[in-house]
Amino acid sequence: MEKAQIGRPREFDAEEALQKAVVVFWERGYEGASLSDLTEAMGISRKSMYAAFGNKEELFRKALRRYSEGTVSYIVDALEAPTAREVAEAFLTGSVRANTRPGCPSGCLGVQGALAVGETGRVARDVLTEWRAGGQEHLRVRFQRAVAEGDLPAGADPDLIARYLMTIANGMAVQAAGGATREELLRVADAALLNWPPA
Amino acid sequence: MEKAQIGRPREFDAEEALQKAVVVFWERGYEGASLSDLTEAMGISRKSMYAAFGNKEELFRKALRRYSEGTVSYIVDALEAPTAREVAEAFLTGSVRANTRPGCPSGCLGVQGALAVGETGRVARDVLTEWRAGGQEHLRVRFQRAVAEGDLPAGADPDLIARYLMTIANGMAVQAAGGATREELLRVADAALLNWPPA
């Protein structure tokens, strides 16, 4: 993978710069984040950004990937909880924590990054739609397994349960973007889990 | 209120044009909707738009007001339901219907109109944040009344119940923007109401 070192090496840390881009996209959304905003935060010139990441859309894709591996890696952990109930708990409390992390923008990049957009944001919007659907699909598969294992009743609908949880998580992202606190959202998560399974 | 008719009257129907603007903002968001997009859909020139509505921010405010009075007027109706449980049901099913109305953009203008934005969208974002908070406050007051009337148990927390319902509604807006169908979301609404009150 690593090509032989030929020519002048870049002066900045690409991972570090990408993390800065994540924050800008997270805070302003794809369309609201201008190249000037991005490169200024990343501490590099436009030319260096294009050489290292391709273009704005590619930068967004890579930022989302980094966001997935970092901020919202709780999802992967949640899926490994021993029972469906614990999966749901870990997923929702993880969402709350990610949406209200001190020092980070409020809400979720995957939700507010590009929800309704103009022509220029179509790709970013579709990327995020697919990203959210992917997360929901992981939940669905996990709950399907839980049904097979007898952890959930035979009549339970894995698709509905996954969508139910993802809907709550999406809603909490909107709430966080609007200023809701971690404590307020944790209470919502508790309320959402009062009846389990929800179908 | 009506100023005496002096000078040439405008050639277009302001209400009709405003409704077109609602759809464009709803579909593309505040920043994603350019003046060209808006005026083209409204069928009027830039100059006529500025004369009739002020500027883009004012147009957005007026579009949101019209949206409130039209598409999401179900909230007002829901608040008048006789019991807290029926209020919750009417609110959630109304949300689902509004988010998945054939011929209209998917999702909710109040959510996807301006969630994460750049400098130019700050005002629109704050307007929507306040708008969502206002809706939640109406629910809270209604549930507070329900507690006073004994319709909800004395220990119930109106603030939490209102936030819980608004979180679900917000989440369903995100789901609808991602392509969820009316039937799928109605099942989510049912699941969310399985335990009542949720706290």
Next chain:
DNA sequence: GCACTTCTGCACCGATCGGTGCAGAAGGGT
């Protein structure tokens, strides 16, 4: 040291952004 590659910063590209100035047309009220 040399050749080669890739870096960086700056100026610049056409397109589009929100918003206006202007001129002329068109409808009042009297």
Next chain:
DNA sequence: ACCCTTCTGCACCGATCGGTGCAGAAGTGC
């Protein structure tokens, strides 16, 4: 008929958008 106001369409404003061409600096392998 007149005046006066407000309409409309078009061209245009400076600013900013995402993206590049260019020149020179700076590193690597030989």
